[in-house]
Amino acid sequence: MEGIVLALFLCLLLALVTKYLSVPVIPFYILAGVLLGKAGLGLVTSDVISRFFSEMGLIFLLFFMGLGLKPERIASNRSAVLKSGIIDLNVNMIIGFVAAYMLGFSLIESLIIASAFYISSTAMAITSLIENRKLMLRESETVIWLMVFEDLVLIIFLALISAGNQNLIIFLVKITGVLGVLYALAHYGKEFLISILDRDDELPILFTFAAVLTTASFSMYLGIPESMMVIALGVAFATTDPDAFEQHARPFKDVFLVVFFVFFGVTIDFSGGVNWFMIAVICSLAIVSKLISGILAGIVIHGSALSGVEIWGNTIGRGEFSIAIAVLYGSPVVGTTIAAMVIVTSIIGSFTAKYSTALRRGIINLGRKKAPPYRLHSGR
């Protein structure tokens, strides 16, 4: 218990400092965990309580993601969302997978690394767009929709990877059953849900907490992925009053997620030896492959490679979802690799997001500087 208190206190200090400097806080939570845990001073070890808190953090993160997904919104903007999303998915999945496989990971491990490699941090991208005052840029909309597309891919990924070792038909029947119940609840119980959310007492927040936990534990009991079902619960509840649910779930998410990040750092173990070469390769490729997918998306959607640089600048940071994948499915070596990738990309990403406009201007000026000698030549 003292471990959690110590970790939380350190995180509070880090949050204060990083907010002041406006850099993303997630990599520092992980580093704090590494410092306090197995790989560092050994002051904090994970126990039953911290594991429970971490699990809550993950579940509420996914519930939140579900609340933000509105299927009908995507349909209204289909072609651009699909095009940029598919480019992003293919380029990054393929580069991530091939790199991991060539570095000696097994097929499944490579798939897990590739998914963590592919999925950018929605929280970092959106915070950076707002804080750097980029919302009006036409590339911002592309970035926002890319994040939605990645979330959808994550749901499919969660379903596929948990279906792997089960009887597919029974699995599908169970999932469809639970989805049906959730949909019916949100559809026929809409007025009841809204009447609960409108109350001023403890009921709305208690209901939100209980609904998320019940869904998670019931899914575990049935043997279907609770991560996916909690997202589905979010999507179902989003049809009633998503803002109210966000408001009531936010305190749980905010606190438990910090525990989740810091204890992910605590459990990182360097004793098996760290392959720094491998980590360096994955981290550099993680930055380069988003540049490639960004430029391709920029050319296809906005007709400009420079737009791609802007998209790249805001989507380099990998974060919460990469770590979720590492926690759910990763072995210790995979976990360490993904942790390093999150730390490096999110810190570099915060700089590229801040200076991408200057970077674009620099590229344009560079192009102009090259021009005069050419003109002199042609003049003669």
Added chain:
Amino acid sequence: MSAMSLRSLNLPGVGTKYEFQTDKGDTVAIFFTKTGIIQMYTLQKGCHTPSAAEMTPVEARRLGNILTGAIIEADQESVEIAFSALADLRVTIHSFLIPKAIAGKTIEDLQIRAKTGATVIAVCRHDTNIVNPAPSFVFESGDAALVIGESDQIKKFEREIMVD
């Protein structure tokens, strides 16, 4: 009004975006973000980099009052509200500081409704608010009255009652 096309868009995770282009080709975009802050961007025609201002909800409301042509002074403020569903009904709410000249008179004495068409809907006295004052309500010097009406009626109120 009809030429201006206002585009509103829900951006998942961010909030709501409102954007319109002016007749001259400049673009104004306003974002109500989920964090509660409001960002306003303006992009001059032919320019590529917009400039942005970030506002709290209170600051945004103040900007809104300025843009609707309200008078912003220390103690006099007015807001015009347009109801597009009600045949573009426009109502102005204006606050006035009651001068010494009309202190001691009632709303009935002043014949506010008959003379101007406007209505006193609230009076603020020593930091307490009296909503819907009765015709027998007696004004005191230092009261702030909130008057509602069409803009012509408000002007009439200013000319005929305030100088009384």
